[in-house]
Amino acid sequence: MAASPVSTDVDFSKPGRQVGRLRVPRSRDDSGWGTELIPIVVVANGEGPTILLTAGNHGDEYEGQVTLLDLARTLQPGDVTGRVILLPAMHYPACAAGKRLSPIDGKDFNRCFPGDPFGTFGQVLAHYVDSVLLPMCDFQMDLHSGGTGMDILPSACGHALDDPEMMRRTLDMADAFGAPITMVLVEVNAGPTLLAQAERRGIVALSSELGGGGRLNPENLVITQRGARNVLRHAGVLTGTPQVGPYGPSRRMTIPDLAHYVFAPHDGIWEAADPLGAMVAKGAPAGRLHLTEDPDRHAIPLNYAADGLLWCARFAGRVRAGDPVAVIARDL
Known part of the structure; x- marks a missing residue:
């Protein structure tokens, strides 16, 4: 596969806090060399694991976007051992439009993985995430909710995995996130998702469903904010132990078929x-x-x-x- 045409002004090997952009090519009628800018924040300090936290995979899902924007503003290098990569509005064109599907190519970005460097906008961006960002990672979490169409009980979500050790590590991470429910999914068309691609790369990875209805639910936002920091603690990037919510330990559930x-x-x-x-x-x-x-x-x-x-x-x-x-x- 060819190298990604996406570029960035952040240096992933550099310690400290960097706020930059991914520059994704987008040729238009009025701009043959045009690009779309995707915000990215990297906070790094010392030796330790790398975790990629993403939100805005779908533009009408808001708890994750606000949570990662808060983290982007407040997380400092002195707080971190290792590296945190934040994409608070990963599919920025959809986030700006408040839509699930891309206003550029009409695609569901979460059905574009592993992507294609010669493909449409979503496929090019997915290829960059898969070929450049995921290989750096020890852990990954993609924050979702039900969007405009669905409402879902707040849950950390993983797929049913054949490898028992990876399944155990996934459940441990989900327990640490601390949503009311930990869901092991057999979902419709899981193969082209970011979660499935991270799993194929051997990364301990989670998704989530944290409400929906095309709104920002204050209670679900609290769960998401606490859960994101819990995952950082579980990964060893932040000190301390994960905090348990007022509803107690997460209830492990499944949708088997x-x-x-x-x-x-x-x-x-x-x-x-x-x-x-x-x-x-x-x-x-x-x-x-x-x-x-x-x-x-x-x-x-x-x-x-x-x-x-x-x-x-x-x-x-x-x-x-x-x-x-x-x-x-x-x-x-």
């Missing part, structure tokens, strides 16, 4: 039967799907196909055929 998802069979308006966080039963009503184009037809009832905790619920009322409207979790 697609039977734990409820998918809309048609376009329509979703009317949920239960609030987020409810305990639900297999066969019980999950809600009704109203067909606005056919007012003479009864709403379509949908049922849960598994017992468990309503971990993720549709936030936006309008859905399309194939959209998940509910996701059920059960204890690991």
